[in-house]
Amino acid sequence: MKQAQQEMLDWHGTGMSVMEMSHRGPEYTSIAEQAEADLRDLMGISDDYAVLFLQGGASLQFPMIPMNLLRGKKQADYFNTGAWSTKAITEAQRFCDVNVVSDSTPNHFTTIADTKDWSLNSNAAYVHYTPNETIHGLEFADIPEVNGVPLVADLSSTILSRPIDVSKFGMIYAGAQKNIGPAGLCIVIIRKDLMGDVLPGTPTMLNYQTHADNGSMFNTPATYSWYLAGLVFAWLKKQGGLEAMATINQRKADKLYSAIDTSDFYANPVDLRYRSWMNVPFTLADSSLDKLFLQKAAQQQLLTLKGHRDLGGMRASIYNAMPEEGVDALIAFMKEFERQHG
Amino acid sequence: MKQAQQEMLDWHGTGMSVMEMSHRGPEYTSIAEQAEADLRDLMGISDDYAVLFLQGGASLQFPMIPMNLLRGKKQADYFNTGAWSTKAITEAQRFCDVNVVSDSTPNHFTTIADTKDWSLNSNAAYVHYTPNETIHGLEFADIPEVNGVPLVADLSSTILSRPIDVSKFGMIYAGAQKNIGPAGLCIVIIRKDLMGDVLPGTPTMLNYQTHADNGSMFNTPATYSWYLAGLVFAWLKKQGGLEAMATINQRKADKLYSAIDTSDFYANPVDLRYRSWMNVPFTLADSSLDKLFLQKAAQQQLLTLKGHRDLGGMRASIYNAMPEEGVDALIAFMKEFERQHG
Numbered sequence: 001m002k003q004a005q006q007e008m009l010d011w012h013g014t015g016m017s018v019m020e021m022s023h024r025g026p027e028y029t030s031i032a033e034q035a036e037a038d039l040r041d042l043m044g045i046s047d048d049y050a051v052l053f054l055q056g057g058a059s060l061q062f063p064m065i066p067m068n069l070l071r072g073k074k075q076a077d078y079f080n081t082g083a084w085s086t087k088a089i090t091e092a093q094r095f096c097d098v099n100v101v102s103d104s105t106p107n108h109f110t111t112i113a114d115t116k117d118w119s120l121n122s123n124a125a126y127v128h129y130t131p132n133e134t135i136h137g138l139e140f141a142d143i144p145e146v147n148g149v150p151l152v153a154d155l156s157s158t159i160l161s162r163p164i165d166v167s168k169f170g171m172i173y174a175g176a177q178k179n180i181g182p183a184g185l186c187i188v189i190i191r192k193d194l195m196g197d198v199l200p201g202t203p204t205m206l207n208y209q210t211h212a213d214n215g216s217m218f219n220t221p222a223t224y225s226w227y228l229a230g231l232v233f234a235w236l237k238k239q240g241g242l243e244a245m246a247t248i249n250q251r252k253a254d255k256l257y258s259a260i261d262t263s264d265f266y267a268n269p270v271d272l273r274y275r276s277w278m279n280v281p282f283t284l285a286d287s288s289l290d291k292l293f294l295q296k297a298a299q300q301q302l303l304t305l306k307g308h309r310d311l312g313g314m315r316a317s318i319y320n321a322m323p324e325e326g327v328d329a330l331i332a333f334m335k336e337f338e339r340q341h342g
Numbered sequence: 343m344k345q346a347q348q349e350m351l352d353w354h355g356t357g358m359s360v361m362e363m364s365h366r367g368p369e370y371t372s373i374a375e376q377a378e379a380d381l382r383d384l385m386g387i388s389d390d391y392a393v394l395f396l397q398g399g400a401s402l403q404f405p406m407i408p409m410n411l412l413r414g415k416k417q418a419d420y421f422n423t424g425a426w427s428t429k430a431i432t433e434a435q436r437f438c439d440v441n442v443v444s445d446s447t448p449n450h451f452t453t454i455a456d457t458k459d460w461s462l463n464s465n466a467a468y469v470h471y472t473p474n475e476t477i478h479g480l481e482f483a484d485i486p487e488v489n490g491v492p493l494v495a496d497l498s499s500t501i502l503s504r505p506i507d508v509s510k511f512g513m514i515y516a517g518a519q520k521n522i523g524p525a526g527l528c529i530v531i532i533r534k535d536l537m538g539d540v541l542p543g544t545p546t547m548l549n550y551q552t553h554a555d556n557g558s559m560f561n562t563p564a565t566y567s568w569y570l571a572g573l574v575f576a577w578l579k580k581q582g583g584l585e586a587m588a589t590i591n592q593r594k595a596d597k598l599y600s601a602i603d604t605s606d607f608y609a610n611p612v613d614l615r616y617r618s619w620m621n622v623p624f625t626l627a628d629s630s631l632d633k634l635f636l637q638k639a640a641q642q643q644l645l646t647l648k649g650h651r652d653l654g655g656m657r658a659s660i661y662n663a664m665p666e667e668g669v670d671a672l673i674a675f676m677k678e679f680e681r682q683h684g
Contacts, residue, residue, distance in 0.1 A: 001350065001351055001359060001361075002351070004350065005347055005350040005351060008343065008346065008347040008350065009343055009344070009347060014645075015643050015645065016645060017343060019343075019523075019524045019525075019570075020646075020663075021646075022646050023525065024651075025646065055397040055398045055399070055402075055526055055564075056397045056398050056402070056547060057397070057561045057562055058561070059546075059547050059560065059561035060397075060398070060545075060547045060561075062545075062546075062547070063545030063546070063547060063548075067545075091545065091546055094543065094545070094546075095543070175562065177562050177565075181361075182361045182564075182565065182566045183361075183365065183562045183563065183564055183565045183566065184397055184526045184527070184563070184564030184565070184566065184567055185526070201436065201437070201543055203402075203404075203405030203409075203433065203436070203548075204401075204404075204405070204433055204436075205398060205401050205402045205404070205405060206405075206545075218401065219399045219400070219401035219402075220399055220517065220519050220525045221525065221526070222397070222524075222525055222526030222564065222567070223519075223524065223525045223526070224524045224525065224526065224566075224567070225526055225564070225566070225567075228361075301357050303356075303357065303358060304362075304363075304364050304367065309366075321362075
């Protein structure tokens with residue numbers, strides 16, 4: 001962020017802000033290409049995949065996925081593990097028959113069914129899942145084995161938090177606002193052989209091939225967000241890449257869950273096997289203290305801890321950008337609050 | 343830009359960057375609401391219209407317009423006055439019968455047919471036009487009279503450059519990257535009674551009603567771009583609003599065209615009645631000097647003057663952000679270049 005601030009009015013002595021550059025000029029092209037190269041390097045993305053820098057967030061991917069990936073088929077498989085899965089399913093149902101492979105609704109999105117209880121459909125055009133549910137804090141421990149059907153993952157909240165084997169996926173997408181950069185950018189990593197056969201009536205802008213053929217510059221992209229994402233990629237490489245981030249992120253999550261589990265005052269309802277590294281929802285034993293908890297936390301610069309409006313309580317989002325010291329400070333605050341009010 | 347730079351790491355003492363805020367938190371809500379209020383004030387937008395802050399650029403509007411505005415009809419009217427009109431038409435043809443009201447292709451987009459030669463269709467669901475064509479520098483002098491059919495305008499390159507009577511339009515849209523702010527934001531101003539009746543198969547994200555019902559926060563919007571747009575709106579109000587900008591912009595354009603027209607070395611082919619205030623394409627008498635012209639201009643910090651790849655030559659884009667002194671400097675440079683090489 002400091003680098004972005006310094007470069008804001010004059011990028012590398014050009015006399016221009018990144019915001020003022022033509023997206024087709026040599027300066028911006030170098031920024032865009034470096035960002036893609038760094039992301040490919042960080043995630044180990046092979047040339048079999050296109051990397052697209054799009055707009056519209058993950059929510060625009062919900063219709064784009066069936067429009068692009070049904071490829072003549074009529075059915076798709078979806079896991080339902082939380083609010084975001086449900087949204088993806090609702091939108092896909094406008095375009096195809098959705099088979100729900102496993103449904104965590106009955107357990108209030110606190111656990112995921114065992115593999116043996118999944119109902120995978122061999123005629124599905126693809127299998128969609130949400131590796132991490134940001135609202136409920138429910139996360140797949142492993143990449144699902146789906147018998148060769150293209151696997152599609154909404155990686156918005158876990159991308160770049162740890163290494164991932166991209167070759168196991170048909171497509172990965174991620175809204176940038178969690179682990180990448182500012183809102184308004186959506187990254188799509190898609191196997192090239194899956195593109196090009198869209199549903200009739202698909203707008204040109206919703207066809208992945210359009211963007212792949214034009215280096216994500218069919219129209220003006222979200223240039224400044226793309227630039228900021230590039231700064232994050234470069235920063236991650238300097239930190240030691242995704243292995244190093246995984247070590248830190250796992251330690252952050254372990255500490256916070258441990259603080260919750262060893263207390264009678266705080267609670268998290270999620271199955272130990274499927275707890276999110278990124279989003280830790282928790283409740284206070286007495287919910288009438290919620291407001292006071294948030295007020296006192298804010299006084300210590302512990303911000304945006306209010307739980308999602310669908311769930312209430314608290315939620316600590318501990319993405320890459322949250323340093324370990326931030327988690328330590330939260331835990332210390334929680335202990336002190338419990339001592340005073342528990 | 344300087345204000346954005348100062349506020350980048352800590353917005354108004356909150357300890358947060360705008361990029362780090364929850365888009366549903368009170369801090370960001372105040373930014374978003376103020377931006378909309380200032381835009382409504384600047385443009386005189388009544389409560390009969392929704393103002394939406396979307397993503398995807400004008401190019402995503404090209405399919406959204408027929409998907410949302412056909413409302414049971416099968417035909418739409420389009421003016422063809424340049425590259426952007428043509429793109430809008432090509433996309434609309436996927437969804438309806440397009441009647442071209444007047445076509446400037448035969449005159450190489452250098453003039454617009456007289457009103458008496460327009461073929462308006464009374465069964466059209468709407469009439470679409472591009473008030474200013476950025477590549478060819480061709481601009482409508484007045485708002486077309488279309489006999490009560492909803493008028494839709496791609497105002498990307500002229501929005502906020504002068505006052506406009508919004509009540510004459512069914513819908514206005516504008517990609518932000520010309521006169522508003524950074525790329526990645528698209529503003530839509532739409533009459534409320536025109537929303538809600540979309541084509542079957544329209545994705546939820548491409549339905550204007552979705553965004554109107556959710557204050558443009560159905561999903562995470564391009565928060566930072568929206569904030570920067572708000573800074574621009576506040577800045578425009580301080581400059582004296584759109585009347586003041588119109589005075590400056592007209593003077594800038596008049597000066598530059600005058601410099602071109604009084605020279606035998608530079609030329610602009612557009613009909614005097616339809617010359618753009620914003621984009622001034624011009625050619626040198628000897629195109630082999632183009633490269634030298636661009637090099638020498640860059641040495642004087644006169645940047646991004648290269649003409650669009652479809653047209654060649656030069657193009658001076660003199661949007662709101664270009665001060666009058668910038669145009670004066672360009673004219674002085676052009677005279678000196680002509681003296682040396684003409």
